[in-house]
Amino acid sequence: MPKSTPSNPSAAMLVIGDEILSGRTRDANMYHLAGELIQHGFDLNEVRVVADNEAAIVDAVQALSASCDHVFTSGGIGPTHDDITADCVARAMGASIGIRDDARALLAAFYDGQGIEFNDARKRMARIPEGADLIDNPISTAPGFSLGNVHVMAGVPQVFQAMLAGLLPTLKGGAPLLSQSLQINRPEGEIAGPLANLAADFPTLSIGSYPFWKAGAFGANIVIRGFDKSDLDKAMSRLAIIFEAAT
């Protein structure tokens, strides 16, 4: 990330659930959130993935809530026994938790409307910490919530994305990070020296080199990020010259 930003709020993500740690599921929410945060002017500093384990969730929520302006969580707010996120977040933030009338009313109306039993398992989804604001779930009603700077959302990607789309416009972000990139079909070792000089000459930009291996040869995507369009253009022009010198 650029070393000097116009004080964009910092963010962290906490992915909760065994399914990624077991190799069963390939993450989708991290990728989606990262892209959305860049566009809305938040700097994503860190992501953690932890299991459905009370101590692990509480520790991670406390650490990330203290170190970042916003924490976004995904997973563990459904009706089954392994859905313990709401209780863990309440404990981490020192809030009490119980079935809240507003969340229960939303869910009761939703299930009544469909002629489905609003059973005890489903009532668990109305457990919301005291003082939290509900996050709207336009797909399946069971709400997420924001407690302090922790925003708790579902793990099912379609629901996560829908909740995030409602939440993000309510948070004050900073300037969107601009980026330009150039793919070079040469190994990094050939341009690393001039690239380091370029980075030193533009201290307010972030210049990243992301190598790839394709058809038996290395190449790299050089990505320049920053908030000043004119600096970005200057650095990209210099990059093109470095690249030509290497070919």
Place this chain on the structure above:
Amino acid sequence: MPKSTPSNPSAAMLVIGDEILSGRTRDANMYHLAGELIQHGFDLNEVRVVADNEAAIVDAVQALSASCDHVFTSGGIGPTHDDITADCVARAMGASIGIRDDARALLAAFYDGQGIEFNDARKRMARIPEGADLIDNPISTAPGFSLGNVHVMAGVPQVFQAMLAGLLPTLKGGAPLLSQSLQINRPEGEIAGPLANLAADFPTLSIGSYPFWKAGAFGANIVIRGFDKSDLDKAMSRLAIIFEAAT
């Protein structure tokens, strides 16, 4: 993860690099590592993703190295200015670092053989902490290394996978975790109660419910994991009965 395991070694992963935090790249190494660790009898407890930032890398290496038996890192060991992983791991573990003769000899032979200049940038890839064991890189030679319980590998997925394939057989894993799963095309709310009872009756098994949303309706994959085949079979039989009762 199952509450009681035959003392399988614990593991953590540290993904280093701005490309995932910026939403540019969707993670591949986490997914690959998680699947390999399960098969080799390691419990993956936690994953962290941090930026190319010295303090963030050092803090994460120290925290994960203290809390887990093994730490696997990916990213940041190439020749460019943003490749700072080796130096950060050395600092985190209190080791000195410099260009090591064995790594330099490997790289010199590789580049000489191809008639490519072994320049200063490429020599950076021979920076290996004192006391570390090299991890073989059959694709592009530049080695990874193991320092204490921290195993440092490349971020390019093909290289990461090749390094891991050489490393894993040298580490002592435990029993492979067995798992069986059943996909149910019913919302979790309908089977959450009996599922919680099932989990309580089989305390040595992990019973996870992973909801999905497809074609306008919720379903869930129920995954039962454990080390005892006979317990697993019994729990799956009970699960089938619960599922029939719900349909």
